Amino acid sequence: MNTNSQAEAVCARAAHANPLLAKTMPAYEQIKRYVLARIAEGAWKPGAPIPSETELVKQFGVARMTVSRALRELTQERVLTRTRGAGTYVAPPRYESTVHAVRNIADEIAARGHRHSAHVLMLEASAAQSALDALGLAEGPVFHSRIVHCEEGEPIQYEDRFVNPSVFPEYLEQDFTVETPNQYMVRVAPIQRAEFEIHAQKPEAQVRRHLQMEMGEPCLMLWRRTWVGAAIATSVQLWHPASRFHLAGAF
Template identity: 70%
Template sequence: MNVPTSLTDNPMRCATARKVTPAYEQIKRYVVDRIADGTWKPGEAIPSETELVKEFGVARMTVSRALRELSAEHVLRRIQGAGTFVASRDVESTVLEVRNIADEIASRGHRHSARVLALEVASNEQAMAALNLCDGYAFHSRIVHYEDNEAIQYEDRYVNPHVFPRYIEQDFTLETPNHYMMRLAPVQRAEFRIYAQKPDADIRRHLSMNIGEPCLLMWRRTWVGSEVATAVKLWHPASRFHLAGKVSG
């Protein structure tokens, strides 16, 4: 089974929608960008509706809609009489937990390390479709993660530069992409697929796998606000990795 690179709408419809972006969507992107680049940090107040109305030259109801939708998406928290604040990580983590592999390894009492194979700009059709982008470019990284010097995950990731403009400047041997992105911006929504699939020769080599050995492959996309923030394929040697979880009733 082939892993989908996109679960998006028709690309022509996407291109048409990009021609005229509603004002409230422009304001939403502005707010998300300021959170992503660290200008506005969790718990801090953002400019008031009056200030945003003056800055964008739009009606108050337009600004109000943008902030209301971002609050519903758990990007912002509005307190009557006090203002609008960037949502805290405590609020965000109740919406979705996307675990950091370094934390998982540490919880087992082992040491995490990483080798960066590629950190680059990409403008191919696969990258653009995965992130719902109709023009411009994406960031692309390929990283092998190790648990006590044994390779357990091959990460192949596309990242939206509108959401994480400094992604390509990071040293991902010191901090995982997951930790970097979760630290900067909240995740509101995710979709994923899990497959049993044989890796190609390059992935098999980096994971030190035998020919014919299958991988557990997770494909995942996450959103920040209304933007697809990242799309990633995570390859795990089936003999060295398993998924586990629990559901409370």
């Protein structure tokens, strides 16, 4: 039976309440499968509300706690999102990136069959103390870029990068709408080691604005520093909307 016919069968049985709840499967699992089928067939699209708990209780003829458990587990599995007082919605797609290696975001987007685009917000030399500290330098200037990377036109990464001019002297001359900083640097001087940290935190106003995020929405921020030889080559913060991005890795 295909997804559409499964969903139709569930709908038909739901009208008769308890017959829907097969003895071979817990009631909450039946409800989860029904929700997944409706999403898979496109009846409930990303961002759209699903029926309320009260409606599902009536449709399935079960206790509210049974429906609540089904929706709670689907929320934990990132299939749904729930907002107190506002209802339950189909979760938006979550784009995934690996963190065990320094990879090019454009390649990751292309591997998903999607289109990458970039908006260069800033590309300049800086003698700010924060820039020097990021690269462990006593004097500058250093190069500083800020770029927003998009997947199918939707912003998924805000890149704030400091670059060592002694390693990448022509950095400011590059067109990063054509080639990402990662592509350029790997081509010129491949990194020899790296360190990184991942934080969940609220973004600054400018980051939130460029990533088109809601007020109060958290980010996943990946901080990474890389070396070429003995020199720190680059230090970068990569901000991702937590609702649209998932960082994963395997070692």
